[in-house]
Amino acid sequence: MITTLFLDIGGVLLTNGWDTNMRQRAIDYFKLDAKETEERHHMTFDTFESGKMSISDYLKHVVFYEPRSFNENQFINFMHEQTVAFQDHIDFFKDLKERYQLQVIAISNEPRELNAYRIKRFKLTTLFDAVISSSFVHFRKPDKDIFRLAIDISQAEVEQSIFIDDRLMFVEIAKSLGLQALQFTNLKEVKIKLSTLGLSMGSKILHND
Numbered sequence: 001m002i003t004t005l006f007l008d009i010g011g012v013l014l015t016n017g018w019d020t021n022m023r024q025r026a027i028d029y030f031k032l033d034a035k036e037t038e039e040r041h042h043m044t045f046d047t048f049e050s051g052k053m054s055i056s057d058y059l060k061h062v063v064f065y066e067p068r069s070f071n072e073n074q075f076i077n078f079m080h081e082q083t084v085a086f087q088d089h090i091d092f093f094k095d096l097k098e099r100y101q102l103q104v105i106a107i108s109n110e111p112r113e114l115n116a117y118r119i120k121r122f123k124l125t126t127l128f129d130a131v132i133s134s135s136f137v138h139f140r141k142p143d144k145d146i147f148r149l150a151i152d153i154s155q156a157e158v159e160q161s162i163f164i165d166d167r168l169m170f171v172e173i174a175k176s177l178g179l180q181a182l183q184f185t186n187l188k189e190v191k192i193k194l195s196t197l198g199l200s201m202g203s204k205i206l207h208n209d
Contacts, residue, residue: 002100002199004156006147006174007093007128009108009115011166012184014122015084017114022082029078030063030070037062048111051135055113079114085122089187094127096199106131107150107163109140130154141170147177162197164190 010016023041027034040062048058059072097104106128108115112135119125132150139146151158158178165171166184174181182193194200 002102002160002162002180002197004103004105004154004161005093005097006105006107006150006154006161006163006179008165008167008170008184009106009110009118009124012164013086013090013093013124013127014118015082015086017083017110017118018079022079025082026075026078030068030075032063040065046140049109049134050138050140051112051133052138055111058111076113080117080121083118083121086187090122090124090127092187092191092201095201096194097127099201100199103129103154103156105129105150105154106133107141107146107165108132109134111135141165141167142173144173144177147174147179151177151179162194162199 007013016022023037024034026032027037044053044058044061047053048055055076056072059075063075064072093104096102104127106124108131110118110133112133115131115133115135119131130153132146132153134140134146137146137149139149147163151161154161159180161179163171163174163179163181164184165174165181168183171181171183180197182190184190191201
């Protein structure tokens with residue numbers, strides 16, 4: 001019996017929090033130096049995503065290291081506006097949770113302020129029982145410790161758990177810890193793969209014998 005579903009957020013339920021395409025849009029919109037911005041981003045992002053740097057400090061190093069014609073709040077609002085929900089994905093996992101009484105836990109690499117905004121904005125607390133975010137626990141995928149922590153907090157048996165992420169490497173690492181794991185490519189494919197594991201929206205019970 002599957003009891004626990006571990007889900008990534010960016011790339012599965014929502015667009016990514018702050019990826020290359022989003023940064024490029026910001027560079028174009030705010031007329032930033034692309035090379036300098038990307039270099040500064042890559043020097044600071046691991047620390048930012050691990051929860052050891054606030055969004056204000058990140059932007060101070062990446063954007064506001066020199067005077068700008070716009071302010072920090074304007075830039076943060078722009079960052080927020082880049083997120084789009086995959087509502088059909090969210091609705092599917094909510095239905096799956098309800099039908100099979102699953103425990104659903106996020107395992108996500110996201111900076112604290114963006115993570116908090118996205119969870120609140122798209123009401124993901126109605127799906128998740130807990131959120132294991134890199135910025136909360138100071139471990140980032142692919143570090144195995146973030147997976148171990150999620151397993152410990154959930155008190156789930158790995159054989160009765162499934163991890164879903166759009167990044168193949170993270171799926172491989174989850175499997176190495178004994179978790180069943182699927183790469184999220186598209187919703188149709190994931191529905192088919194889940195049905196082979198007993199989680200089909202076409203039936204109302206899961207191996208209750």
